Amino acid sequence: MKITDILIKLIPFIPRTLLMAGASLGLGLVFGSLLAAMKLSRFVVLKKIAEIFTTFVRCTPTMVLLFLCYYGLPLLFAHIGIDISGGSKTGFSITALTIFASGILSEIIRPAYLSVPKGQLEAAMTVGLTKFQAMTHIIIPQTIFVALPNIGNMAISLVQESSLAYLIGVIDVMGQAKVINSISSGLHIIPIYFAVSIICWLISLAIGRGIDVWTFRAGKVLR
Amino acid sequence: MDLDLEFLWTNLGEAVRGIPTTLAIIGVAMAIGIPLAFFIALARLNHIKVLSPILTLIISFLRGTPMMVQIFLVYNGMPLLLKAVTGPDFDVYSVPPILYAFLVFALNASAAYSEMWKAGLSSVGPRQLEAAQTVGLSGPQAYWHIIIPQAVNVSLPSFCSSTLTMLKNTSLVFVMTVMDITARAKVAAGLEYKYVEGYLDMFLVYLVVCSLIELAFKLIEKKMRRYQTDSAKNGKAGSGQAGKVKAAV
Numbered sequence: 001m002k003i004t005d006i007l008i009k010l011i012p013f014i015p016r017t018l019l020m021a022g023a024s025l026g027l028g029l030v031f032g033s034l035l036a037a038m039k040l041s042r043f044v045v046l047k048k049i050a051e052i053f054t055t056f057v058r059c060t061p062t063m064v065l066l067f068l069c070y071y072g073l074p075l076l077f078a079h080i081g082i083d084i085s086g087g088s089k090t091g092f093s094i095t096a097l098t099i100f101a102s103g104i105l106s107e108i109i110r111p112a113y114l115s116v117p118k119g120q121l122e123a124a125m126t127v128g129l130t131k132f133q134a135m136t137h138i139i140i141p142q143t144i145f146v147a148l149p150n151i152g153n154m155a156i157s158l159v160q161e162s163s164l165a166y167l168i169g170v171i172d173v174m175g176q177a178k179v180i181n182s183i184s185s186g187l188h189i190i191p192i193y194f195a196v197s198i199i200c201w202l203i204s205l206a207i208g209r210g211i212d213v214w215t216f217r218a219g220k221v222l223r
Numbered sequence: 224m225d226l227d228l229e230f231l232w233t234n235l236g237e238a239v240r241g242i243p244t245t246l247a248i249i250g251v252a253m254a255i256g257i258p259l260a261f262f263i264a265l266a267r268l269n270h271i272k273v274l275s276p277i278l279t280l281i282i283s284f285l286r287g288t289p290m291m292v293q294i295f296l297v298y299n300g301m302p303l304l305l306k307a308v309t310g311p312d313f314d315v316y317s318v319p320p321i322l323y324a325f326l327v328f329a330l331n332a333s334a335a336y337s338e339m340w341k342a343g344l345s346s347v348g349p350r351q352l353e354a355a356q357t358v359g360l361s362g363p364q365a366y367w368h369i370i371i372p373q374a375v376n377v378s379l380p381s382f383c384s385s386t387l388t389m390l391k392n393t394s395l396v397f398v399m400t401v402m403d404i405t406a407r408a409k410v411a412a413g414l415e416y417k418y419v420e421g422y423l424d425m426f427l428v429y430l431v432v433c434s435l436i437e438l439a440f441k442l443i444e445k446k447m448r449r450y451q452t453d454s455a456k457n458g459k460a461g462s463g464q465a466g467k468v469k470a471a472v
Contacts, residue, residue: 058387059433060426061394063405067422075419156287163289164395174291190303193295197288204287 006188006195009180014199016090016172020165021158023094028101028158029151035106036113050106057103062096062161069096070168093165101158108154112147113139145218152211156204163200173199231420237411238424241404242432244321248393248403251325253386256332261371263333264340278337285334290327290392297327298399320399328389335385342381343374372450379447383440387433394429404428 038050057065070092074085116139124134166175177196181189263282266274285293301323302315347370355365375382397406405425412421 055434056430059391059430061391061405061429063394064422064425064429067418068426071418071422160287160289163291174289189299190296193292193299197284197292197296200289200292201284201287205283 003191003195003198006177006180006192007199010173010176010195010199013171013173013176014203016170017159017162017174018203020090020094020097020162020170020172021155024097024101024158024162025151025155027094027098028105028154029109031098031102032105033109035102036109039106039110040113054103054106057099058107062100063164063167065100066093066096066164066168069093069099089168089170090165092168093162093170097158097161100161101154104157105151105154108147108150109143112143112150115146116142141218145215148211148215148218152207152215155207155211159200159203159207163196226423227417227420230415230417231424234408234411234417234421234424235427238404238408238428241402241407242428244401244403245390245393245432248321248324248328248396248401249386249390252328252332252389255325255329256336259329259333260336260340263337264344267337268341268344282334282337285331286338290331290395291398293331294324294327294395294398297323301326320396321401323399324393324396324401328393331392332385332389335389336382339378339381339385340374343376343378344370346377347373372447376447376450379440379444383437383444386436386440390433390436391429394425404432 038046163174394405408425
């Protein structure tokens with residue numbers, strides 16, 4: 001089997017990998033911002049909860065998180081009476097990756113938010129914007145601009161961590177590679193994984209390039 | 224919660240027995256990776272003719288592909304390579320799989336650490352090197368006594384987070400039948416089908432080991448603070464912020 005044949009067989013499964021990485025990035029940004037807001041709040045209780053959650057998530061291997069979600073969440077929900085053990089495996093892996101992403105993203109968004117000078121908020125309110133308008137039009141765009149390179153790194157990490165989802169049975173690029181491997185009785189294992197590595201490498205390069213271009217464009221507008 | 228707490232406790236002892244293997248993998252990876260990364264960073268910063276683009280390509284590959292794929296490639300590919308190099312009489316099954324783990328993680332560590340060295344070395348600046356050579360220090364002496372301490376001081380937080388990421392990635396070596404924390408906890412839990420307890424044990428052990436490594440790095444950071452100079456503190460504004468953000472990650 002040539003590498004090109006394997007690549008053709010793997011390409012239809014790229015959308016699933018991108019779906020997992022993209023959904024966890026999106027949800028991770030939402031929850032990461034929430035965590036960052038908790039860490040910056042005045043209430044010590046919220047701060048402590050957010051810090052403990054972040055430490056837990058940053059110190060856990062993604063695989064452990066994945067399996068805890070897949071085996072543990074149905075148990076947890078069974079106690080409340082909801083049966084989610086039949087839920088889609090992709091959903092479980094997105095949940096685990098979201099938890100992983102939100103922990104790290106909260107530590108990216110928080111310094112980015114702190115790096116925007118406080119004077120911007122005051123100046124905006126002097127001109128007559130409400131606090132909400134000042135946040136959405138002035139502060140948050142600058143926060144996103146500062147955080148963008150690291151969010152890009154996070155996106156690349158998520159694509160790589162999503163390759164672990166095959167361990168719970170998700171058929172993405174990695175899962176399909178395992179299937180092809182078992183069909184061909186392990187004879188072509190090196191070309192198969194070489195093809196997987198090329199696909200992931202190209203996706204990472206594309207994301208990296210995209211983030212570079214986006215940062216450059218956003219920088220021109222904001223400066 | 225349907226959790227078997229007694230099994231949780233006994234399995235913890237089993238998982239802890241995997242800590243030496245995990246630490247050995249990280250130790251070897253750092254011992255090989257840190258010096259290798261230093262030279263890679265030097266080669267890339269000085270734009271050495273043929274070496275620099277090749278190294279950039281290799282590093283981009285190592286950082287852009289999932290760890291799982293790299294592990295599979297080495298675990299399946301290295302025996303074939305060894306057989307091709309040493310001839311048909313060599314028994315590839317006699318090679319302990321932990322050596323493959325050392326190889327994969329040493330390569331990955333050098334790729335990750337070379338980025339840290341690059342950031343650290345470029346923040347020190349060429350003037351320090353010139354000044355050191357003016358005073359009469361040779362090249363290696365200048366690097367060892369002047370440049371490296373300052374570079375390490377700048378890049379230590381990112382070192383810490385890279386090492387923690389590597390610790391988390393060592394959990395994947397169970398596919399190579401290397402008996403680390405993950406493998407031991409999994410096997411012991413699988414015998415009684417108590418998977419949730421097994422993974423909770425893994426979670427606890429990794430939490431403790433991570434916290435200890437973080438503590439060790441904080442102590443080293445305190446010791447290295449005496450090398451902090453104004454030139455390192457007032458690096459480019461972008462690198463300052465990026466350094467803060469990277470440190471937070």
